Amino acid sequence: MKVLISSCVLGNPVRWNGANKKSDFIQDWAQDNNITLIPVCPEQRLLGVPRRPIRMTQNGPVVEAWAGDEEVYDSLEDTSRSILNEHPDLCGFIGLANSPTCGMSAGVRKRGATIRGAMHRVTDVPTCEVNQLRDERGRESFLNRLKKHRSNKIMNE
Numbered sequence: 001m002k003v004l005i006s007s008c009v010l011g012n013p014v015r016w017n018g019a020n021k022k023s024d025f026i027q028d029w030a031q032d033n034n035i036t037l038i039p040v041c042p043e044q045r046l047l048g049v050p051r052r053p054i055r056m057t058q059n060g061p062v063v064e065a066w067a068g069d070e071e072v073y074d075s076l077e078d079t080s081r082s083i084l085n086e087h088p089d090l091c092g093f094i095g096l097a098n099s100p101t102c103g104m105s106a107g108v109r110k111r112g113a114t115i116r117g118a119m120h121r122v123t124d125v126p127t128c129e130v131n132q133l134r135d136e137r138g139r140e141s142f143l144n145r146l147k148k149h150r151s152n153k154i155m156n157e
């Protein structure tokens with residue numbers, strides 16, 4: 001099964017400051033379960049490295065995502081969508097907590113609530129954050145969601 005994963009989680013230096021967020025356990029788990037991990041970084045594709053860190057804020061009814069003085073909310077969604085569309089045989093996505101793009105709940109200033117990061121908003125494949133896979137129950141649950149998605153896809157073809 002093919003699963004996209006935040007590139008920084010695999011140790012690639014793609015964060016805004018060139019750092020990474022490597023999680024060592026994830027590759028072993030993927031290998032044991034016949035999962036091919038494909039690293040992706042929408043922010044690197046859109047803004048390069050290094051870049052200004054993205055800050056999200058509520059402005060009236062609208063959420064804005066600022067990279068320095070550039071507003072990139074829609075561009076981040078478009079970039080995420082095109083990355084996902086490059087993989088029609090995709091079964092899922094594993095992101096990084098708190099990232100405006102790869103986190104399942106990203107902070108928004110002046111909102112009083114979080115929102116899903118762009119990679120989670122624009123897809124219907126199963127998604128999670130890498131931290132949710134640190135315990136057996138989380139891994140089993142995500143694996144079941146991946147398998148269910150794959151079976152549904154095969155049935156609908």
Ligand code: SF4
Pocket residue numbers: 005006007008009014015016040041042043044096099101102103
């Ligand atoms: S956009 Fe995603 S992959 Fe790129 S640095 Fe942020 S969390 Fe990592």
